[in-house]
Amino acid sequence: MSAIHLQNLVKKFGDFTALKTMDLAIADGEFMALLGPSGCGKSTTMNMIAGMEEPTGGRILFGERDMAGVPMGRRGVGFVFQNYAIFTHMTVRQNLAYGPRMRGAAKAEIDRRVGAIAEMLQLTPLLDRKADRLSVNILQRVAIGRSAIMEPAIFLLDEPLSNVDAAFRAVMRTELKQLQRQFRQTMVYVTHDQLEAMTMADRIAVMDHGVLQQVGTPLEVYNDPANVFVARFIGAPGMNLLKGRPAESDRGLIVDLGPLGITPLLPGELAAALRGARGDVLYGFRPEQALLVPDGQGLAMRVSFVERIGARTIVHLGQGEAAVKTVFDNDVGLAIGDVAVVAPAASSVRIFDAATGLAMKAG
Amino acid sequence: MADIVFRNVTKRYGGTLAVDDASFTVNDNEFFCFFGPPLSGKSTILRLVLGLETPDSGDILIGGKLVNTLSPAGRNVAMVFQNLALFPHMSALDNVRFPLVERGVAEAEIGTRVADVAAKLHIGHILHKPPAQLSGGERQRVAIARALVRDPNAYLMDDPISALDARLREETRVELKRIQRELGKTLIYVTHDQEEAMSVADRIAILEHGRIRQIGAPAEIYDRPASTYVARLLGSPMMNILKSARGEGGVEAAEGTIRIADKTAPADAVEIGLRPEDIKVRPWVDGGRADGASSRPARVFEVEPLGGYTVVTLEAGQARLKALLRGQPDIRPDAMVAISCEPARVHYFGQSGGALAR
Amino acid sequence: MSAVTGTISEDAPTLEDDGKTVQARPAPRDEAARLGFRLTLPAQVLVLFISAFPLLMQLYISVTDLSPLSGLGWWNAWSLWNSFANYTDLAADARFWSALKRTAIVMIVCVPAEFLLGLALATLFADDFPGKRIFYSILLMPMMVVPAVAGYMFFMLFQSGGPVNDILSSLTGSPVTIAWLSDPTLALIAVMVADIWQWTPLMFLILLAGLVGVPEDQIKAATLLGANPWQRFVTIVLPKMKTIIIIALAIRVIENFKIFDTLYIMTGGGPGVATETISVYIYKLTTQDLIWGYVAAIALAILIVLSIVAVFAMKRMARARQVPA
Incomplete structure (x- = not known):
């Protein structure tokens, strides 16, 4: 019942297309993140699921049921707003009781349900507090509790952590994830922060400019990005992409990166995928998957900047126009001005068509 | 100037x-x-x-x-x-x-x-x-x-x-x-x-x-x-700080779940600090003996993949601690693992939270 | 949920937790405040004098029999001291009490009517509809009309041969010749209609400002939780507008109490004293009866009544402000 199907979903605002034919199936009980930069269409998608906006075309199904024409109050979705939209003129108790009260539940019934949900969310001692001066994690719990009391099959969350201090976000992330485990609802989570999506979601739908770019588990989108946008957007730092041209060497296929030299030998299946290709490609690898190799076996580049951030050291390398970031452990021992020779682990190399931006894969 | x-x-x-x-x-x-x-x-x-x-x-x-x-x-x-x-x-x-x-x-x-x-x-x-x-x-x-x-x-x-x-x-x-x-x-x-x-x-x-x-x-x-306050402020995930006590052959924390074989540990330490990246996590095999006596069992509570790294939340005794592992290790929730930490990587803190010299 | 133990207060210590206080020297902020007070003292004295002087003058005159006929300047009125006769007369002045009652009736009818109409219009205008801007301009026009002109307009409308009767005639099909402004009850109604016509726009404007200030997310949240439009209005919109509603009502109660110009041009307080409000009564006492000492006593009595209303309203506002929307 609480699976969500978006079929050919389109949304236009006048001449502007906010969402271009989106197809997405979200399974019952799944935690799906809609991830992308601002203006990518993720919030529009969410608002249409909630019924706050009418699709211009396509269908939204909850289970088998078409949601066209079903008003937002009748869709049975819980919605957590970016600013939580807590009723500040009420107490925590009144906030939690709001839904059942509006549906005319009996007083005893309301008390029982509020008591249960408050207990679950550890809000019991705060029930009679006015809701206007609570800390942000309490507000988040009230917002979730207020929706959860209606026992919605679907929970929608609109960037709930974007107003939270960086230092506190980790705590809130853990809390949210545990709540989802408790309620086991289908959750759709909108965010522009790839870290949030990676750490919380079962699957991520990456969006850009109103177009769904890729859907997959966090590791799928990290390891096998469908295109250049996903490759750059996922990961911190994003994937390194170097422009070059496939070429045969005496031992097999390599990518000729011009002044940077040639890459190590491409692994078999990638080489097979590239054989027929014409034109420029982008040679991609993750900063964390770069290794320091002996001279002549990788790309020699000068260290332009070194950031040591806690457990890891980000080494920025540059040679002419080309720039690469690599992430090492702190004992890497590179300083600005050094020349480093790096090569990606063979299995981590990804190739993209420079013209279309799409990943090139075997078969 | x-x-x-x-x-x-x-x-x-x-x-x-x-x-x-x-x-x-x-x-x-x-x-x-x-x-x-x-x-x-x-x-x-x-x-x-x-x-x-x-x-x-x-x-x-x-x-x-x-x-x-x-x-x-x-x-x-x-x-x-x-x-x-x-x-x-x-x-x-x-x-x-x-x-x-x-x-x-x-x-x-x-x-x-x-x-x-x-x-x-x-x-x-x-x-x-x-x-x-x-x-x-x-x-x-x-x-x-x-x-x-x-x-x-x-x-x-x-x-x-x-x-x-x-x-x-x-x-x-x-x-x-x-x-x-x-x-x-x-x-x-x-x-x-x-x-x-x-x-x-x-x-x-x-x-x-x-x-x-x-x-x-x-x-x-x-x-x-210099103190637990400073230690918590820098680093993500933040440093694990656990109550500790002297035990046989070193320092024990998390109800003995973590054992630091450090004979030179300061005597007045009441807490130890472990950076998530310093915690070694291995599969728990046969009572962990294969890894040496310092490894102790912990249960995996949560796994958060970041791509290049993986944050693993572990339950050890009554304590929860986070380990930061490189790459994408094959670890699932509820698995039993062996955790250990090199003595040289351990931070010791005294009664008032100040760091102690070794 | 056992990990949900870290609260924000642990992670974000505040200076207040510090517990350290200052004893020795006063903080510079206080010094600055004191200097500021000294610098503005002359201006404050002037303001105090300007607002207090007329009051004290009224108080002084109100215990005398001052009249232009006495030929004395007001500062010499002490020779006409009549102990508190003006106040005892006032207590027994049936015309005063009936004017007060009439003023109250006008207020009790007009202010709620303006409020409800204004609220209804504001609710309407909070959403978009075609031609909104034009309607908006038209709606605000009565407020711009000079009250004397409005009085003249309604004087003409309510003539027995005027447009109001014309419309009624064509509606009923037989000639209607109601003498609106000559009938004691109908004249009062006509006066109230004019007041409502002129001041509903102000109420509308203030309430609209309050209405668009209600956080849209909270209204959406209520909708998603299943509240119907009426429930949303009662549980979210009205409570959020409490402060602005109190302000709007206070403004109109105080203004309406002073109703004069429109009314005086329409009826002159008549027929007889049928539409005589406090302001009209005072006007007549001052310009026709020429008993200034008595007028001063009435003026002070009214000021006290209005002050009580204002203080009550301000207290409510202060309390409402402690709960920001």
């Missing part, structure tokens, strides 16, 4: 101590960062340097000169505000020119100085645009250019890139560092983002309740935090 010295500076607002007996020296050409939670006194220190506040006691020296009562204009210290405060009705060029025009600098000189600063910040091509048409990073650079054009002794920045999104912040902080290097000017920087502080700063001062708790290079503070 534009070193900035605070000697026992105290500043109160009514009954609250905003800055409490602060002493530090910011060296000439240094990128110096103040870091701490909200209301820890970061912004008050900036205001004291700028001259917007006068200290209740103590001395402030800029370039060797006592400036306690000197007006902001007399200090020649520039400020880049959090909201950048660009004038929206002026072009970027007019924004940058503004401080010079205001001071009645000759037109020819304005031209050369603006061109100079624009070249340094790579904004020559966007100077004709109004701020509204610039990207976040460009606006940032225009605001810096406006601060620098009058050739200040030092400049201050109050959380200047917090409004940018994560990806842009990563790039802008590197850019800021490069600019500061090239300009060779003293920069005092305030941020609430620990990654940013560690990335850009030559040295960091950690603040708590208006008191300076530790000053040092980022790596120094990260590797040798």
